[in-house]
Amino acid sequence: MQNRGSGPVVRADIYVRISQDLTGDELGVQRQEEECRKLATQLGMEIRHVWVDNDLSATKKDVVRPDFEAMLQSKxxxxxCWHTDRLIRVTRDLERVIDLGVNVHAVMAGHLDLSTPAGRAVARTVTAWATYEGEQKAERQKLANLQAARQGRPYTAGIRPFGYGDDHMTIIAEEAAAIVEGANMILAGESLSAVARKWTESGLQSPRSKVRGAKAWTLRGVKKVLTSPRYVGQSTYHGEVMGEAQWPPILDPEVHYGVVAILNNPERFSGGRRTGRTPGTLLAGIGQCGYDGCTDTVNGRGYRGVPVYGCAATHTRTPRSIADDRASKATLARLMFPDFLGQILESQNAQDGRSGAQLQSQAQELRERLDGLAVAYAEGTISLSQMTAGSAALQKKLEAIESELVSTAGIPPLDPVKGVAGLIEGWPSLPLPTKRAWVDFCCIVTLNPARGRHMSSMSVDDHVTIEWRDVSE
Known part of the structure; x- marks a missing residue:
């Protein structure tokens, strides 16, 4: 023990750390600090500063301990410390502490005099055994986790997953409903931002964010939930699907893997075509470019703050409001012709309310999502087991739809009682895919280039050319 009257008082730094703080209340590091302060009093030392690294590992190479680094820099x-393994767990950190040439006092492990060769030798020996035990413990834990994953048991050491209770198996109804709604929003073409806002405004919190005091959902957090195999009842280990889980699923496989294909497709973030994503505009992929020699269809985009349609080569910049209004009115006008409506009602499948056009659209979406899974695997954003499981689920759904298509007439839905009057009245509130199916079934829409004219001087007919399709085709 240091003699208080033998010389100047040493000003010591206290360092405290725990690897996991599941509750976020920092009680563990507070207890360590109390014990360290008692030791400082016994040693006759003053406290210069207290350094705290809470909820941080000292063995992982990719984890930086901010206060540990700051302490070393402060000389x-x-x-x-409470115990030497709170300060140093691996040799690389010990050598950095040795370079300081100072004494280390531990509540539970005694005194390490790093200013002498003998003290440094003892410190290296203690750290070597600590490293060995840490590595052994990690290997044992890995084997235990792998075995649990293969048996479909949940990993319960961490914070509960969103949608499930503290046992990681019991479904929480409100959160599960939000997950289902969020997945359907992505399939309908909405963004991760929209889902994050929806969940946040509903007062739902990520369990991990709740512990850390955050309220709003992040895009990363939403994506992690919607793409996790856990929600289709799959047990995983380091991203690889190990088999069926013991907990109940929340999402249907075709819904989940459709979302995975959309969110993990690299083109989603590059401004390119979003594979598997439902078109968000009326004429995207339907309207044709009217430039001579151009065979492309158009897609929605912006031009000087105005939403427009244009082909890949930007031959045309037709205002969306003009094109959508013209195509909608032309579609409804075509349906008012008695011969057209009569032939539709005769050919409509009376046994199934779903139309061939809808089924074709669904089948195409599934094909694109299958492609999206393959692209995501090629880019390394999902594992082989995820792609295989997802492809099987989507392929099964695709086969069912293609089988159903055999007996349909290939037309959009129409209520035979309300007829065209009901369709006209309800047009503004129809789902976008239904509107698109009707427009494509009734009309050939061509969007014309300006050919040197100013946009404001062009009439509706200058912008848009409509040809009605023959129903017999």
């Missing part, structure tokens, strides 16, 4: 006169 302390001495260090007090």
């Amino acid at each position: 302390p006169e001495a260090i007090i």
Whole structure:
């Protein structure tokens, strides 16, 4: 023990750390600090500073301990810790502490005099055994986790997953409903931002964010939930699907893997075509470019703050409001012709309310999502097991739809009682895919280039050319 009257008082730094703080209340590091302060009093030392790394590992190479680094830079006169393994767990960190040339005092492990060769030798030996035990413990834990994953048991050491209770198996109804709604929003062409806002405004919190005091959902957090195999009842280990889980699923496989294909497709973030994503505009992929020699269809985009349609080569910049209004009115006008409506009603499948056009659209979406899974695997954003499981689920759904298509007439839905009057009245509130199916079934829409004219001087007919399709085709 240091003699208080033998010389200047040493000003020591206290360092405290725990690897996991599941509750976020920092009680563990507070207890360590109390014990370290008692030791400082016994040693006759003053406290210069207290350094705290809460909820941080000291063995992982990719984890930086901010306060540990700051303490080394501050050149302390001495260090007090609860136990030496709170301060140093691996040799690389020990050598950095040795370079300081100071004494280390531990509540539970005694004094390490790093200023002498003998003290440094003892410290290296203690750290070597600590490293060995840490590695052994990690290997045992890995084997235990792998075995649990293969048996479909949940990993319960961490914070509960969104949608499930503290046992990681019992479904929480409100959160599960939000997951289903979020997945359907992505399939309908909405963004991760929209889902994040929806969940946040509903007062739902990520369990991990709740512990850390955050309220709003992040895009990363939403994506992690919607793409996790856990929600289709799959047990995983390091991203690889290990088999069926013991907990109940929340999402249907075709819904989940459709979302995975959309969210993990690299083109989603590059401004390119979003594979598997439902078109968000009326004429995207339907309207044709009217430039001579161009065979492309158009897609929605912006031009000087105005939403427009244009082909890949930007031959045309037709205002969306003009094109959508013209195509909608032309479609409804075509349906008012008695011969057209009569032939539709005769050919409509009376046994199934779903139309061939709808089924074709669904089948195409599934094909694109299958492609999206393959692209995501090629880019390394999902594993082989995820792609295989997802492809099987989507392929099964695709086969069912293609089988159903055999007996349909290939037309959009129409209520035979309300007829065209009901369709006209309800047109503004129809789902976008239904509107698109009707427009494509009734009309050939061509969007014309300006050919040197100013946009404001062009009439509706200058912008848009409509040809009605023959129903017999």
